[in-house]
Amino acid sequence: MSSLRWISVLLWLLVGPLATAAQPNILLVMADDLGYSDLGCYGSEIATPHLDGLAAGGLRFTQFYNTGRCWPTRGSLLTGYYAQQIRRDQVPGVPSGNRGKRPAWAPLLPEMLKPAGYRSYHSGKWHIDSMPIACGFDRSYYLSDQGRFFNPLVHYEDDAKLPPVPKGTSYYGTTAIADHAIACLRQHAQDHSEAPFFHYLAFTAPHFPLHALPEDIAKYRDRYRSGWEQVRGERHSKQRQLGFPSIALSEVEPDVGPPYPFPKAMETLGAGEVNRPLAWDALTERQQEFQADKMAVHAAMIDRIDQELGRVLDQIRAMDALEETLILFLSDNGASAEIMVRADGHDPQAAPGSADSYLCLGPGWSTVSNTPFRRHKTWVHEGGIATPLIVHWPRGIADGGTFRHTPGHVIDIVPTLLEIANVQAVASRHATTVPPPPGKSLLPILNSDQSLDRECLWWSHEGNRGLRKGDFKVVAAGKAGAWELYDLAKDRGEQNDLADRKPAVLQTMIALWEAKNQEFTTQARRP
Incomplete structure (x- = not known):
């Protein structure tokens, strides 16, 4: 009997119906720039009843990770490889990064699912090389314009460019x-009901610019006048009440601002903007009002994600397919912490959140959104890479409403979905050059929280470096940053650097990071 067959038999013995039941539908939902604590079920005050309902009937992962940036995460999410392996993040001496082209041996998930009979659909952001239909999706709406939620200039349907949307219509990107x-x-229900579906639903919110519908903003207009320290403390308390692991609230880093300087943007945005997480009481009244208005728009954008996801769930219910649909939500x-002005610019007289405004969340509120962790998008400290992950599957999860604390990463999504869909590995004409995928199937974890047999988790983005092995994590900010060492079992907030106290552990983990970096660089150079 082949090793693959032995694995199938073992899974049947361990999880029974999961391994033998019919292939489920899959709805993979990704938000953009959403922080760890931005959902109600992860500690937020923002109304997210549909996502909270999925969590109540499913699982919440407390230690799940992304790559710290949009395009590397999306490449990893749909291929099962680290972004550097597939040239979707920077690799020395290789055309790579945001404009990097994947090797031929790294197809996207729809191509892998197609032999098993899946129909695949894409709605929303892309930020991967090539185009959705060319990569195996059967239908696609690709919103390429990240700078205009109300009037995008660049968007596509089934890889064909659509006319720009003029200002003043009822169009809103999330809707x-x-x-x-x-x-x-x-x-699908009408023409392909016999086939399972995979739908990749990639919302562009709450990525800047902060654009939201007036009725959604109105719900939060006065909610954030108390300031970011107060709201962050409330979120931290709620996380404990919800049953999250006890994590000390990380110290605010007052000197850490946006990762990229845009001084002209600060001039355009005016005296209300601040680019550091200063004490709320140290802000002027004008600054407090400006900052509170920004967070109200951010909250409105997340509220609208939940509302629109609710409509999608209603459609799945109308198809009598909710029990048979595996739903995953993450960021x-x-x-x-970025602050910039792009696209149509910013009119200081425009209402915050309107089409003529261009506001960004900034480091004060992003510190809140990433509660209880340190730092922000682009960094690989926990605040930059920790994501909520909700998994809902009535047919496949017996203990809904519980947590999973096992560390996981977006590289694990592809092997998980392939195993759940009972997709056999297909021999590749590139077999001699295909690296083994680094991810692990999360299928066993859907039944019980248990460790995964993995060597490490690895990060690299714009000089920010990190590696987690067991509960230890090394991390460095920037190419010149010193390596830090943390025991995440005791210090997930990364407050107590053990580098000087555990030099042997530090050096072993740095050496492993370097070895993986070299390995992935070599793989990225393969055709």
Whole structure:
């Protein structure tokens, strides 16, 4: 009997119905720049009843990771490889990064699912090389314009460019993305009901610019006047009440601002903007009002994600398919400390959140969104790479409403979905050059919290470096940053650097990071 067959038999013995039941539908939902604590079920005051409901009937992962940035995460999410392996993050001496082209041996998930009979749909952001239909999706709405939620200039349907949306219409990006998802699902029910579906629903919110519908902003207009320290403390307390592991609230780093300097943006945004997480009481009244208005728009954008996801879930219920649908929700990186002005610019007289405004969350509120962790998007400290992960699957999860504390990473999504879909590995004509995928299937964890047999988890982005092995993590900020060492079992907030006290552990882990870096660089150079 082949080793693959032995694995199948073992899984049947361990998990029974999961390994033998019919292939489930899959809804993979990704938010953009959403922080670890930005959902109600992860500690937030923002209304997210549909996501909270999925968590109540499913699982919440407390130690799940992304790559710290949008395009590396999306490449890893849909291939099962670290972004550096597939040239979707920077590799020395290799055309790579945001404009890097994947090797031929790294197809996207729809191509892997197609032999098993899946129909695949994409709605929303892309930020991967090539185009969705060319990569195996059967239908796609690709919102390429990240700078305009109300009037995008660049968007595509089924890889064909659509006309720009003029200002003043009822168009709003989050709603349009959900509209397309619902249309695809309806067509699937009508024309392809015999086939399982995979739907990649990639919301562009709450990525900057902070654009939201007025009725959503109104819900939060006065909610954030108490300031970021107060709201952060409330979120931390709520996390404990919800049953999250006890983690000491990390200290605010007052000198850490946006990762990229845009001094002209600060001039354009005016005296209300601040680019450091200063004490709330140290802000002027104008600054407090400006900052509170920004967070109200951020909250409104997340509220709207939940509303639109609710409509998608209603469509799945109308298809009588909720029991048979595996739903996953996560974010591509931590909340962003960036402050910039792009696209149509910023009109200081425009209402915050309107099409003529261009506001960013900034480090004060992104520190709140990433509660209880340190730092922000682009860094690989926990605040930049920790994501909520909700998994809902009535047919496949027996203990809904519980937590999973086992560390996981977006590289684990592909092997998980392939195993759940009972997709056999297909021999590749590139077999001699294909590196073994680094991810692990999370299928066993859906039944009980248990450790995964993995060597390490690895990060690298713009000089920020990190590696987790067991409960120890080494991390460095920037190419010149010193390596730090933390025991995450005791110090997930990364407050007590053990580098001087455990030099042998530090050096072993640095050496492992360097070895992986070299290994992935070599793999990225393969055709």
